[in-house]
Amino acid sequence: MNLVLIIAVSLSVSAGVWLLLSRDNFRILVGLAILGSAVNLIIFLGGRPGTLIPPVISMDAEILAQGAASPLPQALVLTAIVIGFALLCFGLVLGARLSRAHGHADVTRQHASEPLAGSSDDPYKPKVMD
């Protein structure tokens, strides 16, 4: 049944990349969130999910039952969800601030950190040695 999930995850990656490549910084951030979720699912799929039993050792046992889900991808994904959320919050605040400052959210027209190629303040204009 993993095939259905794999299709869903691949679609999420497409959607995430598509949003990431857009010019609107809000869309970019949503793309980041979607791509983050998709990557989390990919990691989760690495644990070959297929059981309903959580990785919790039952009260009468010393070690985890054989049929339980793999705990490692879960631990990785859990922290990734939280840290991804913090990153996204920061990104949203930054994006909002930039949009407020420029009056628009088009990242291709926001050049505070790096001037556009060919513009008058382009630092990479060829300086010919001879």
Next chain:
Amino acid sequence: MSTTHTTSDNGGKAWLWMAILPLSIFLALVWGIGNHSLPWAYSLPWVPSIGIELAFRIDALSAQMLVLITGIGTLVFVYAVGYLDHEPNRGRIFLVLPVFMLAMIGAVTADNIILLFLFWELTSLTSFLLVGFNHKDADVRDSARQALLVTMGGGLALLGGLLLLGQIVDTWSLSGIISQVSAHTSDPRLPWAILLVLLGAFTKSAQFPFHFWLPNAMSAPTPVSAYLHSATMVKLGIYLMARLDPAFNNLLLWETLLIGVGTLTAVWAAVLTLRERDLKRILARSTVSALGTMTLLIGLPSPGSGLALMTFMFAHALYKAPLFMLAGNIDHATGTRVIDRLMGLRRVMPWSAVVAILAGISMAGLPLAFGFVAKDMISIAKEQTDLFISISYALVIVNAITVAVAGVATIRVFWGPLKSPRKKTREVSWTMILPPLIIALVGIEFEFFPHIADPLLLAAAQNVSPDLVVTELSASYEPADIFSALGITMVIGIVLFFAWDRLHQALSKIHSLDFGPEAGYRLLLRGLSVVAAWHTRLIQPGRLDIYLSLTLSALMIMVVFAAWHTEQRFAMDLHWSEHALAWSVASLIITIGATAAALMRQRLAVLMASGLLGYGAAILFLFAGAPDLAFTQFSVETALVVVAAAVLPLYAKAPPLEPLWSNPLKLLLAVSAGIGTFLLLLHMQGLPESRQLADWFATNSLPEAHGRNVVNVIIVDFRALDTLGEIAVVAFSLLAAMPLLQGITWQRRKLPASPMLTMSAKPLYWLMLVGAFWILLRGHNEPGGGFIAGLVAVAASSQLAILLDPSTARRYQFLSPLALALTGVGLALFGGMFGALWGPGFLRHLWAGGLSSVMIFDLGVFLAVWGALMGYIYSLLEVKAGATNKLMESAS
């Protein structure tokens, strides 16, 4: 020699002490050669794992080079004291010159190819510093850079060639390569290795087409030119070729290249000599010509050629260095080096005139001088070989021009009526006369006392030509031999000398000679900077979408490449199982969310769609044995929608989103990323799962960390260090966002809210906090833990802030959100210290009677997550407060 005269009224003379260094090495060397038989070897391990050692080996060839380096070095140091007398920055030269000398010594004694390369490059580097001494002059900087780029570029080729040789023969030892390479002559890499090594040697020794840097390097101070660019450094390439000649002299490629390039260089440079007016550049051109002759001699297969090479190399150093110094003397005394403006200088500079005559005799190859012996040896070497007749003619021309140059440097400048641009032209100081005089005298003396130099030269020649059987080195003084040796060369040379001016004018008119390989060098340099700027701009256009496209494309190429090299094992799991329905629903929700997020053109809708995707993932986690993940994902998606909705009003002024089809290239990238992921995941499913780590955690969770929830145990115990880093990032991200948030201005306006909700907000808040604590405490043995508890608490705070208002909600906190978050990080750190002080280690936890330091750690995680995310929500909701109407606008 003259190092004892250090007391002087002039402070500059103090630098004479520097000459002690080369002098002592020289004396030790001479003593060593006299008392211990060559070769001497010494080695010390350096990087033994890859076979690099500090290996040195001094045979006769090296010793001969060392005699030149230290002997002429001593006198150059003395000469430099006089030459740089009025130069305020001379300290730089006196510091770099010894470094150069040591690098030269290292280069000619190194027996490890890596070591050889290092010293080789060090000579290029010091040469750059010395040529660029007058760096305020743009031309000088240009010349220095040219010398550096050409020789270092060649050095790079040399490194490649040496490494190839090392691989072919399987040793890094230079002597090992030379003795063993004959067994590998059929190796297909050998021609490339030879080409690369020769490229290095040719650039260093200014062979055609790299000859142009040497005349330009004449912008160096004269002591530097005399030392580096006539006597030592430019001979390093010759040295290397001579060193390798016994290994390769049977190879047609080696022989052809050496003879061809050597002859071409000798003739080309000799002709160009006639185009120069500057005495120093004339000498430089003739040096290039001499270097060409040496290359040719190495290439000649006859056993006599080695002896001719050694003799000529020695003789050349002994006459060219004094002549360079002489050019410096003339420059000092008259202020010019242009030969048209100088005549009859012997009347005012008698000692310099003596030097000129002595060196000139040797250069012209007249009897009584060492240069005559060298010439004799060269003609013997030629006779032993079936040389192309054209090469013989070429050498006659080269020699004739050499004779003419000797005449120009001596007779033309020093004889005839006095002519000098400076009225009071006076002889230069003794420090500038004695060194060239000594060198020139040695050049004459070696002819009369052959037993001093002969054994060394013969031994060195035998290093180059092992077949050599000649046991003595002297020129024949039979009248017929003298005539044949001098004969035609002398006659043509004298004719050239008298016709110098006419030839000069004629050659100057041939403007096509202006466009030599140097024009190619300049074109290359220009092209390089244009291409670099173009290329930089191509991949760094200053646009985020292009950067991301490039990065993602590169990533995908890597994935495709990796997939290409693995065995394709796709697997599809299609059987219907107990969780299949739930999974299908979750997948459907994820699909709808993803598609909607990509298609929607309202920001709010995009946001909701992404939330939907998150909920789909949470449902999946719930039905895949991951309740912890499900809780976390649910909480995060809820909080995300709150945060993003608070941010949305700030986009009110921004235009609506572009339609999906705006850029087909980006669409293509997005679609291929999806397809790539699909194939990757199918591939992954086909591979067996590595259970090694998972099983270890499953087995050790309870016995070692006393926890039944393995996920939580991994987070707070086994991988607690990672967790500590993560909560620190979460907390610090708020710290970084604070200044940004403060920069956004807003008006506070109280929101109207339903009284029912307002009343229930506070009890709900406390209820949720109690729930959060319960989740935190049970987390170690059942689903739950600090992260989830923190997110539940964030939800509690969020509803309080939404229903009341952020400033009211803040009153329900003991600490500000940032302080709470940092306290959390501090607590986690504190919890980890127990294990460090009394237990198994930092962040490994202590247990005593059901209590553990792990609880402190997990409490820290809880507080860090709660504080940081709550901080975002409070701040953003405060921003939102003034812009409610705009939120509605953007949502519609």
